[in-house]
Amino acid sequence: MRNLTASFLLAIGCIVMVSGCSNSQGDEHFTEQVENKSPEGLYQDARTAMELGNFTKATQILETLDSRYPFGAHKTQVQLDLIFSYYKLEDSANALANIDRFVRLNPTHKDIDYVYYMRGLTNMQSDEYMFHEMVGIDRSDRDPSAAMEAFRDFEKLLKTFPNSRYSPDAQQRMIMLKNRLARFHLQVAEYYVSVDTWVAAANRAQQIMETFGDTPSAERALEIMVISYEKLKQDTLMANAKNVLATNFPDNRYAQ
Structure with a gap:
């Protein structure tokens, strides 16, 4: 494992060195x-x-x-x-600075929908970490602020320019971002479960259901609600969570 890590870091170093030499x-x-x-x-x-x-x-x-x-x-x-x-170039700071300047100076430009779209893409790019993706590391627990910004950017594009050529792709990216944000909140809920903080776990799971109830994270969020309310001896709330779980995921073991 140590050799694999060393080799991976060496490969990264070579990529950076080659890129630097090429650019200079x-x-x-x-x-x-x-x-x-x-x-x-x-x-x-x-x-x-x-x-x-x-x-x-x-x-x-x-x-x-x-x-x-x-x-x-x-x-x-x-x-x-x-x-x-x-x-x-994956230079998000300069890309966003130029985007915001363009919007400020050219708010009615014929390509302003493209600029909003690029803002979403840039923020989405800021949320990604290439080397984690390369080795299959799930980092859904990282700071979601850039993902939230990207979601808002695409949402603004769809509301302001619903017929834009970029709207269909923006809509698909919003689904991806929504799933990513749901996974982040689920990670937080799982942490609260791991330290037996049941009120916080139940509240975070409830938040997932209210905001991201149509994502794959919903099933586990409902499980956490059932577990948390049982620990808190909140029988009515536990029964309600079980009913929702049984309706949507009838084969789930916590729905029985």
Whole structure:
């Protein structure tokens, strides 16, 4: 196990080192190009870099365009491309900063639905941890604030632009986020069970049922309610929880 962990960390280190070397070489090459090109030439370079997947180079060109020619012909498209490029680089802080600036300066832009969608994607990306996903580690107990923000972003998109081309995907992502948030609250409820804090366990399970009752976490939440109310000698509440459990999950052992 120790060897496996060491190998995994070494692999991560190699990835970081290779990425760092690659990016620094790209930056050095780019510095020579910035100063001698017209706005149109720079924008074409940025688009070419994006098409080739070189988003480090693309963001640097786009930032240069944005700062030197803030009222240029491509000004709004430059900002939209910056949002996408920072998202592809998994630079959530810069992506969100550019998104919020775009919304503030262009609240009625024809692509504002796309910007709201990208805000949701960026917050959702912030909630993910690549290396945990790679090795199959469940970290649903991590801070859910970014997931909550992403859910609100997609919800705002659906309410404001229900016919947007991005709405169907946003709706599917909301289901994923809702399941993730339910798992977080279930982890909290399980912790309360493990330390025999039955009132807190029952309350958290009740919260899951009220907010996330249509997620896979609902069955276990109902089980925790039955167990907790039994421990608390709250017979009426226990019976009610059992009835709901029996109605929705008739084969569950706690429903008998």
